[in-house]
Amino acid sequence: MASAHIYHLADGKKTKVNLDQFKNYYIPNVIQTSNADEIVLITSQRTQNASDVLKVNTKTGEVKKLFTETDDKWIDTDNVSLEFLEDNSFLWASERDGFRHLYWYDKDGKLKKQVTKGNWEVTEYYGYNPKSQEIFVQTTEKGSINKVISKINIQNGKSQLISNAEGNNSANFSKNYSYFIETSSTAANPYTFVLKDGNGKKLKELQNNDDQLKNYRQINSQ
Incomplete structure (x- = not known):
């Protein structure tokens, strides 16, 4: 099982992110949000058919689950498209409808809308x-x-x-x-x-x- 740590350049201290509530996972992606004090960890279960998107406050260590992406077979965590916009809402690529499309979430992980749709990728x-x-x-x-x-x-x-x-x-x-x-x-x-x-x-x-x-x-x- 992987672990995540925050290294503070100012004083050289290292803090472990508490992910105890998430079991049997590894962390294929770490992404900076539009907020300088927040990062996102994308975790994947060993079965690779469920992935949690977690927001971490790098000052307090607080972890918040934004949402969980699931698939009957497999999630390609090596091909993640995630971009945070200026208001810290974000775009996420998913194959949940059978085709790879983009979805728009607010900063708290609530789905705003599906941006692209159709029988194409x-x-x-x-x-x-x-x-x-x-x-x-x-x-x-x-x-x-x-x-x-x-x-x-x-x-x-x-x-x-x-x-x-x-x-x-x-x-x-x-x-x-x-x-x-x-x-x-x-x-x-x-x-x-x-x-x-x-x-x-x-x-x-x-x-x-x-x-x-x-x-x-x-x-x-x-």
């Missing part, structure tokens, strides 16, 4: 823009062999595709999500790199591999 979470209250995600909503990128307002649920070329699309966003570099490819076409604004408007093609593809096809046609 959230395959990558890129981040949250507090100014626009939008999250940026990669999903399979256009089919399992296609990965597209959307921005979604967590308040009203409005969704906008900002990268939906055929095949696989991924993104590297600027810090304020005003721009991103889109990387796209298919089984038949190599990577292209395009600079876009936060609404998906193409600003500049940075690189394509058309010449390399042409040479490859010529060589293989001989």
Whole structure:
């Protein structure tokens, strides 16, 4: 069984977090909240089908269970998506409805709403823009062999595709999500790199591999 300890840099003291009420667990994830004095421990039972999300006050040592995630078979604690927003509410990824989607909880662990839903998966979470209250995600909503990128307002649920070329699309966003570099490819076409604004408007093609593809096809046609 794992244990958690708080090390205080100011005086070098170490305090053990009291987790006695949680049995037969290990701790695969430790995450900082928006509060400098709070961290979250994500524990997993040895059966790996139940995971407690625990908030720990690093000054007092108080432990509060926010909620428990359960699954009939298995929870992938190595692929956790958890982000705390400015008010210390948080986004959590779960497969509880059969597909990997994002859920929004308040700071006390009460579910506010399911942010994404449908017969598709959230395959990558890129981040949250507090100014626009939008999250940026990669999903399979256009089919399992296609990965597209959307921005979604967590308040009203409005969704906008900002990268939906055929095949696989991924993104590297600027810090304020005003721009991103889109990387796209298919089984038949190599990577292209395009600079876009936060609404998906193409600003500049940075690189394509058309010449390399042409040479490859010529060589293989001989």
